[in-house]
Amino acid sequence: MDFSELIQPGLSRVDTYLVEEEHTAKHLGSGSSRVLATPWMILFMERTCHRCLAERLPNGYSSVGTAVDIRHLAPAKVGSTVEVRGEVLGLDGLRVFFSVEVRQGETLIGSGKHERFIIDEQRFLKRLENAK
Secondary structure, eight states, X not given: OOOTXXXXXXXXXXXXXXXXXXXXXXXXXXXXXXXXXXXXXXXXHHHHHHHXXXXXXXXXXXXXXXXXXXXXXXXXXXXXXXXXXXXXXXXXXXXXEEEEXXXXXXXXEEEEEEEEEEEEHHHHHHHHHHXX
């Protein structure tokens, strides 16, 4: 299936997330501070990009994350709201390339690139069942 008409460069989505205690480096054990942990920041980026594609993909199709190249640039404290923006840079077959950034107000918290792969869900699950 050709997705190039459904997913084109410039397609974007913006989501907001509240930084809660469970999202902190201290809670995860990846640091001692009560600030947004890098793994959670990446999850927010992936989730936003997944949702961006999910709005366009036909029933039975989804996407999985395959690569991240992210920089965490500034802290975001518990109780703050961060805005995540994912924008499609291009499409190569079933591979979709995103530019991603996280902001808290005017402050750039994180930025980078993210790649997702479009999957036929039934085929993907069947492949998992056959894996040993």
